Amino acid sequence: MESSILRIEKLSHRYSTSWAIRDINMEIGPTGIVGLLGSNGAGKSTTMNIVCGALNQTEGDVYINGVNMKEDPQQAKRDIGFLPQQPPLYMDLTVDEYLRYCAGLRHLPKDKMKSAVKEAKERCGVDHFSKRLIRNLSGGYRQRVGIAQAIVHRPKLVVLDEPTNGLDPNQIIEVRSLIKEIARDRAVIFSSHILSEVQILCKEIRMIENGKIVFSDTMDTFNNYVEPHSVLVHLENPPVEAELLKINGVTQVEFLTERQLRIYFNGEQDITERIVAASVHNGWRLREISLDKSALDEIFKQLSHPSSKQ
Numbered sequence: 454m455e456s457s458i459l460r461i462e463k464l465s466h467r468y469s470t471s472w473a474i475r476d477i478n479m480e481i482g483p484t485g486i487v488g489l490l491g492s493n494g495a496g497k498s499t500t501m502n503i504v505c506g507a508l509n510q511t512e513g514d515v516y517i518n519g520v521n522m523k524e525d526p527q528q529a530k531r532d533i534g535f536l537p538q539q540p541p542l543y544m545d546l547t548v549d550e551y552l553r554y555c556a557g558l559r560h561l562p563k564d565k566m567k568s569a570v571k572e573a574k575e576r577c578g579v580d581h582f583s584k585r586l587i588r589n590l591s592g593g594y595r596q597r598v599g600i601a602q603a604i605v606h607r608p609k610l611v612v613l614d615e616p617t618n619g620l621d622p623n624q625i626i627e628v629r630s631l632i633k634e635i636a637r638d639r640a641v642i643f644s645s646h647i648l649s650e651v652q653i654l655c656k657e658i659r660m661i662e663n664g665k666i667v668f669s670d671t672m673d674t675f676n677n678y679v680e681p682h683s684v685l686v687h688l689e690n691p692p693v694e695a696e697l698l699k700i701n702g703v704t705q706v707e708f709l710t711e712r713q714l715r716i717y718f719n720g721e722q723d724i725t726e727r728i729v730a731a732s733v734h735n736g737w738r739l740r741e742i743s744l745d746k747s748a749l750d751e752i753f754k755q756l757s758h759p760s761s762k763q
């Protein structure tokens with residue numbers, strides 16, 4: 454990949470006796486959000502801690518903007534912003550004090566500090582809380598401050614470890630749109646164990662399971678790969694199962710309630726149209742029909758099963 458901001462080569466890490474990650478290769482481009490998806494304990498945090506220079510790997514190499522993290526960590530870290538799973542916030546500092554402190558840690562020159570802190574606050578929507586103690590901010594705003602410290606030195610790569618964890622649904626939506634905004638002019642790695650979250654946000658996906666990459670491609674390819682094979686249907690006047698099985702392509706019918714059904718099909722594209730047509734023709738009174746997204750989680754499970762490792 455030309456002008457990649459991050460290149461990981463044969464990265465492995467062992468904690469005392471067991472390997473947490475094994476032979477990870479990864480390359481990501483200069484802008485947009487890459488989702489790092491994996492269940493708890495898959496190895497996401499280990500990978501991200503090494504990428505950000507917070508943990509020394511057992512084997513392999515990490516290059517940030519072409520600079521090897523092991524050989525020149527100071528230079529490599531200039532281009533990285535990191536929000537770990539536990540945001541490194543100081544509760545007794547105000548937002549301004551904290552961000553100035555973080556900018557100092559990043560060796561920002563004094564004359565640039567004020568404008569850098571202001572820009573980070575504005576981009577993260579915390580400008581109006583400049584003088585407030587972090588302790589007195591809501592979880593969503595604390596997370597915004599966490600993201601602000603990750604971008605204060607204008608890094609080319611920002612790594613966010615489960616940044617929406619523990620937030621309420623409104624806060625999640627707000628933090629998501631903030632992440633989208635900051636990814637317009639830099640690369641963002643976004644880790645999560647929730648497939649739908651990665652699907653909403655990311656243009657690319659790297660799936661890690663048991664310490665190995667099991668899927669690595671664009672989100673579109675992933676979605677095509679895991680195309681749903683069932684639809685959820687609400688019929689006010691449902692027929693017996695045998696009638697539904699007569700529809701071309703339908704392989705199985707599952708009654709979830711009296712009127713709600715899951716209909717499995719064999720990959721035919723126009724199954725929805727055929728169900729709608731059959732419903733109109735037979736008077737089944739169709740109320741709702743949608744592709745069954747929960748089936749994606751099923752395929753996610755299959756992909757992450759050890760036997761499907763690449």
Ligand SMILES: Nc1ncnc2c1ncn2[C@@H]1O[C@H](COP(=O)(O)OP(=O)(O)OP(=O)(O)O)[C@@H](O)[C@H]1O
Binds near residue numbers: 494496499
């Ligand atoms: N400090 C440590 N010492 C020993 N084992 C560890 C340590 N940190 C993580 N591990 C183990 O390494 C493996 C990978 O953990 P890691 O935290 O990287 O996964 P994760 O995908 O980030 O999971 P989570 O979402 O739960 O943080 C797990 O089996 C974990 O138990």
